[in-house]
């Protein structure tokens with residue numbers, strides 16, 4: 001279980017000023033084991049910052065973060081990763097000289113048979129034969145790097161997986177495959193928790209719980225059936241927490257890169 005207690009995150013207004021801007025404002029949130037939580041809300045609401053605070057990429061100005069009862073507020077990224085927290089970046093890094101297979105093995109913490117690698121890559125709509133020996137460098141497109149990073153998260157299989165806008169930069173065909181993968185994870189869930197930051201209705205629909213962030217505060221949070229109608233996805237003009245949802249295309253076939 002992840003518990004955030006009265007988290008505040010402030011940054012200097014500019015490098016010459018002692019004034020600060022509050023990005024996360026006294027936020028408290030509990031994520032129970034086995035829950036599929038979607039964090040959504042308008043741009044600039046603080047979603048990615050919150051994910052970075054959970055992963056230890058940023059340190060809160062005040063407040064406490066507990067993971068399975070352990071105070072990890074000042075733990076390093078590596079310590080949190082070792083405890084079982086994983087984070088998929090909105091814009092993943094590239095690793096020149098590192099092959100996709102090696103990256104998957106590093107994430108899994110063991111050697112992986114090709115068949116297993118195929119499975120991880122096919123879950124994100126990538127053809128293993130075309131990608132396993134590719135370097136994770138500039139030669140890969142943004143969408144490919146993003147999908148490879150999601151595959152590494154699947155290989156790592158952390159107790160708490162945080163995905164920051166997994167749909168960003170991913171084409172509609174691959175997005176259909178990805179949605180299926182998240183649906184499978186949701187259906188097969190055990191005590192592992194998943195937090196997905198997303199603006200996409202089809203991902204929000206998979207959630208057990210929805211958290212809507214605005215101006216660094218929780219505007220609304222609760223079970224999907226309670227929060228979903230308030231998001232105004234059907235009538236965005238009517239409700240407070242409006243989203244930007246990309247146009248959807250419903251495909252009958254899901255092509256992969258093979």
Ligand SMILES: Nc1ncnc2c1ncn2[C@@H]1O[C@H](COP(=O)(O)OP(=O)(O)OP(=O)(O)O)[C@@H](O)[C@H]1O
Nearest residue numbers: 011012023041042043044045046047048049050213
């Ligand atoms: N280190 C920082 N210094 C200054 N401003 C920051 C810093 N980190 C975040 N911000 C600001 O805090 C706000 C929240 O940013 P964040 O990336 O968390 O939003 P978000 O909800 O993830 O937005 P989006 O939906 O666009 O991805 C933004 O206005 C951002 O510019």
